[in-house]
Amino acid sequence: MNTSVGARVSKVARNEFGVCLRSLRSKANLNLHGLAQKINSSPAWLSYLERGQRVPAWPLIESCIDAFKCEGIPITELNHFKLLAKGEIMRKIFDKKEVFTNSENSRP
Secondary structure (H helix, E strand, C coil): CCHHHHHHHHHHHHHHHHHHHHHHHHHCCCCHHHHHHHHCCCHHHHHHHHCCCCCCCHHHHHHHHHHHHHCCCCHHHHHHHHHHHHHHHHHHHHHHCCCCCHHHHCCC
16 A cells, blocks of 8 residues: 555544544533543544544543443444544554565565
8 A cells, every 4th residue: 555545544534533523522412621521631632633633542532432421322332433443543553663575574
């Protein structure tokens, strides 16, 4: 996969995660400040996540899930949110890994 395609895939995935986060927040009748207060984060950070400009950390995802559970969001929606978050975190990990070609790893 060339870099520009990989970057587009990652951006689309982050946007999907962000849309899901915004949707759950809306269903929970929380604004950015309200959710930020419940999960001990900042409204600005949540806004970055919703716009696909940052990748979430797992403790923040767990805090969001707990907050949404308390607001009565169905478990099926929370599971979807969790899967999107895991995908984002995995993409972040693998984007940082150095990829070697066979010729670079071959022994003399």
